[in-house]
Amino acid sequence: MRHIISILLENESGALSRVVGLFSQRGYNIETLNVAPTDDPTLSRLTLTTRGDDRVVEQITKQLNKLIEVVKLVDLSEGDHIERDLMLIKVKATGGMRAEVKRCVDIFRGQIVDLTNSIYTIQLVGTSQKLDAFLAAVSDAQILEVARSGVSGISRGEKILSL
Amino acid sequence: MDYLSGAEMVVRLLQDEGVEYIYGYPGGAALHIYDALFRQDRVKHVLVRHEQAATHMADGYARASGKPGVVLVTSGPGATNTITGIATAFTDSIPMVVLSAQVATQLIGEDAFQETDMMGISRPVVKHNFSIRRPEDIPVVLKKAFYIASTGRPGPVVVDIPKDMTAPDQKYPYTHPKEVRLRSYTPVVRGHAGQIRKAADLLLQAEKPVIYSGGGVILGGASSLLTELVRLLGYPCTNTLMGLGAYPGTDPQFLGMLGMHGSYEANMAMHHADLILAVGARFDDRVTNNTAKFCPDAKIIHIDVDPASISKTVRADVPIVGPVDSVLRELLALLRDSDGPAQPAALKSWWAQIDEWRKRHGGRYRTDDSKLMKPQEVIEALYRVSRGDAYVTSDVGQHQMFAAQYYKFDRPNRWINSGGLGTMGFGFPAAMGIKLNYPDELVVCVTGEGSIQMNIQELSTCLQYSIPVKILNLNNQSLGMVRQWQDMNYQSRHSHSYLESLPDFVKLAEAYGHVGVRVESRDELVPALEKALALEDRLVFLDVHVDPEEHVYPMQVAQQSMCDMWLSKTERT
Numbered sequence: 001m002r003h004i005i006s007i008l009l010e011n012e013s014g015a016l017s018r019v020v021g022l023f024s025q026r027g028y029n030i031e032t033l034n035v036a037p038t039d040d041p042t043l044s045r046l047t048l049t050t051r052g053d054d055r056v057v058e059q060i061t062k063q064l065n066k067l068i069e070v071v072k073l074v075d076l077s078e079g080d081h082i083e084r085d086l087m088l089i090k091v092k093a094t095g096g097m098r099a100e101v102k103r104c105v106d107i108f109r110g111q112i113v114d115l116t117n118s119i120y121t122i123q124l125v126g127t128s129q130k131l132d133a134f135l136a137a138v139s140d141a142q143i144l145e146v147a148r149s150g151v152s153g154i155s156r157g158e159k160i161l162s163l
Numbered sequence: 164m165d166y167l168s169g170a171e172m173v174v175r176l177l178q179d180e181g182v183e184y185i186y187g188y189p190g191g192a193a194l195h196i197y198d199a200l201f202r203q204d205r206v207k208h209v210l211v212r213h214e215q216a217a218t219h220m221a222d223g224y225a226r227a228s229g230k231p232g233v234v235l236v237t238s239g240p241g242a243t244n245t246i247t248g249i250a251t252a253f254t255d256s257i258p259m260v261v262l263s264a265q266v267a268t269q270l271i272g273e274d275a276f277q278e279t280d281m282m283g284i285s286r287p288v289v290k291h292n293f294s295i296r297r298p299e300d301i302p303v304v305l306k307k308a309f310y311i312a313s314t315g316r317p318g319p320v321v322v323d324i325p326k327d328m329t330a331p332d333q334k335y336p337y338t339h340p341k342e343v344r345l346r347s348y349t350p351v352v353r354g355h356a357g358q359i360r361k362a363a364d365l366l367l368q369a370e371k372p373v374i375y376s377g378g379g380v381i382l383g384g385a386s387s388l389l390t391e392l393v394r395l396l397g398y399p400c401t402n403t404l405m406g407l408g409a410y411p412g413t414d415p416q417f418l419g420m421l422g423m424h425g426s427y428e429a430n431m432a433m434h435h436a437d438l439i440l441a442v443g444a445r446f447d448d449r450v451t452n453n454t455a456k457f458c459p460d461a462k463i464i465h466i467d468v469d470p471a472s473i474s475k476t477v478r479a480d481v482p483i484v485g486p487v488d489s490v491l492r493e494l495l496a497l498l499r500d501s502d503g504p505a506q507p508a509a510l511k512s513w514w515a516q517i518d519e520w521r522k523r524h525g526g527r528y529r530t531d532d533s534k535l536m537k538p539q540e541v542i543e544a545l546y547r548v549s550r551g552d553a554y555v556t557s558d559v560g561q562h563q564m565f566a567a568q569y570y571k572f573d574r575p576n577r578w579i580n581s582g583g584l585g586t587m588g589f590g591f592p593a594a595m596g597i598k599l600n601y602p603d604e605l606v607v608c609v610t611g612e613g614s615i616q617m618n619i620q621e622l623s624t625c626l627q628y629s630i631p632v633k634i635l636n637l638n639n640q641s642l643g644m645v646r647q648w649q650d651m652n653y654q655s656r657h658s659h660s661y662l663e664s665l666p667d668f669v670k671l672a673e674a675y676g677h678v679g680v681r682v683e684s685r686d687e688l689v690p691a692l693e694k695a696l697a698l699e700d701r702l703v704f705l706d707v708h709v710d711p712e713e714h715v716y717p718m719q720v721a722q723q724s725m726c727d728m729w730l731s732k733t734e735r736t
Contacts, residue, residue, distance in 0.1 A: 062470050
């Protein structure tokens with residue numbers, strides 16, 4: 001099963017490598033990884049998605065918690081949550097495809113954020129599933145480049161991940 | 164307030180932490196610190212001949228004393244040479260602080276002379292590591308290093324110190340931090356009361372219980388509490404390789420070691436148990452054999468300070484996260500207030516069954532078919548001559564298993580071996596670290612001709628600092644455990660397990676200024692051991708020739724249950 005683990009991490013050099021190292025060291029898999037500072041300059045928030053059965057994910061969270069620089073963590077997929085992945089994508093847009101791609105972008109509520117005579121640069125935000133669906137929808141057009149941020153997420157309602 | 168340079172702060176903090184010995188090797192990036200060491204006499208430095216040995220010395224001391232051992236090395240190769248020793252300590256949860264010098268800050272990342280990324284290289288094998296960024300941080304960071312190394316589940320901590328952080332001409336105000344706090348590191352101080360209650364109820368209802376304890380009981384200083392609990396309940400107790408000595412080895416309730424080379428009765432009892440109380444143990448693969456077939460009828464109570472050790476390989480029915488001493492104390496209080504075990508008749512027949520197993524196979528070896536000495540009888544002779552009261556370190560291989568099986572440890576912190584990582588070359592420097600700190604105690608390194616050569620250079624250190632350990636070399640002229648596996652699994656194709664061109668160990672010991680004695684026949688053995696022990700202030704190297712054909716038994720059959728064992732070359736359960 002897919003899990004979204006969100007971590008408050010000491011904003012110190014080397015902290016990220018401990019998290020990433022743990023995954024390779026113990027044979028766990030990282031599907032996406034997203035990390036940036038928070039409103040508290042001493043803390044970074046790192047969100048990663050991984051797959052595994054309950055036992056594996058339990059081990060992952062326990063091992064992460066043992067890292068000295070991991071301050072707090074939550075498995076967002078255990079409860080209601082909001083998740084977003086941001087994708088920038090360059091698509092060849094000439095001839096008939098120019099209108100076709102534009103229609104797709106509108107349907108998926110994306111934005112064309114830059115263009116040339118032959119290329120659209122599109123921004124799309126949503127769940128990973130939605131981004132995957134968009135990539136499938138425009139697969140007739142020539143996709144030139146894809147940049148995705150990786151999943152970021154937050155719990156719904158009162159639940160808060162903070163110190 | 165004192166104004167000190169970074170180098171002086173390093174040394175002063177070690178003094179203030181009560182560190183008596185550090186083990187290390189100087190080099191360019193560490194020279195400011197070495198100069199500060201020279202200008203004081205409270206912290207004594209032991210110059211090893213290879214940095215790996217420094218870590219094992221610190222480790223041996225830590226295992227015997229429960230306090231963190233301290234290592235000081237230079238950058239680059241000095242740092243990388245410590246990795247095996249750090250990993251050894253990490254796998255067995257041994258408190259250790261390793262100070263590794265680093266090239267100056269402005270050179271980092273430029274592939275400077277003797278630069279290596281110690282933070283990156285050590286990361287997977289440390290509990291934590293720090294890099295010093297500002298000289299004034301040295302006292303707090305070092306204090307944190309000691310705190311992290313020695314609390315919770317202990318482990319090694321590396322502090323990487325760039326040379327410019329220790330410059331002698333820049334002084335900073337120094338105070339010894341009394342305590343440090345880390346918001347992201349708060350070791351648990353007691354177990355969950357409800358879980359402990361559940362454990363007590365299960366224990367009292369058990370019909371076929373086994374208490375299985377590991378190195379965590381020794382690290383947690385809970386041996387006497389464990390002993391009290393086992394005796395109060397009257398249940399059988401088995402120890403892991405790391406846990407030997409936590410429960411008295413000569414006690415009738417003791418079943419011996421369990422696992423791959425565990426005793427027949429310990430493995431049989433585990434497999435047939437209806438309740439297992441695991442204390443400070445981690446269900447390692449060398450204990451459980453195939454986890455899918457592990458103890459099919461047993462409910463499992465698991466006490467450990469590290470939540471990640473619980474339900475990692477074998478699911479616990481009653482997990483209790485907490486320090487073993489406080490949990491055992493609470494458990495004992497509940498058991499004392501109870502009416503005692505509720506199934507006396509079942510327990511009686513359980514003990515009868517165990518005694519049956521004990522009779523059927525006590526893991527005996529045979530001496531009648533061989534003129535050559537058996538390694539087991541050498542260990543038994545050592546046990547008798549030393550009256551069971553030595554600190555025994557070992558290297559890794561057959562001799563290690565024989566020592567674990569045949570030397571009965573009645574006290575904790577006496578059996579010192581690399582159980583988790585299995586580091587050949589560990590035993591001799593570990594013995595040195597112990598002897599240095601416990602000069603009046605008998606310290607014996609049980610080793611083999613393979614392992615001893617992995618840190619043989621330390622004979623020189625022993626001469627320099629007068630460290631009179633005893634080395635008992637079980638010389639079978641082959642890498643015995645490798646050879647055993649090749650005998651059992653590779654039709655005796657002894658691929659690279661035969662050590663040709665062995666040195667004359669007696670001459671070698673003498674070349675380093677020590678006493679060497681060769682023992683080739685049975686009647687020489689006890690007199691040689693007695694002579695070695697009588698020479699209290701000399702290092703004695705006993706080169707004992709033993710039967711190379713001997714195997715370690717019992718041996719669990721791979722991928723099977725606890726109770727599937729080879730009991731001899733021909734006999735299987």
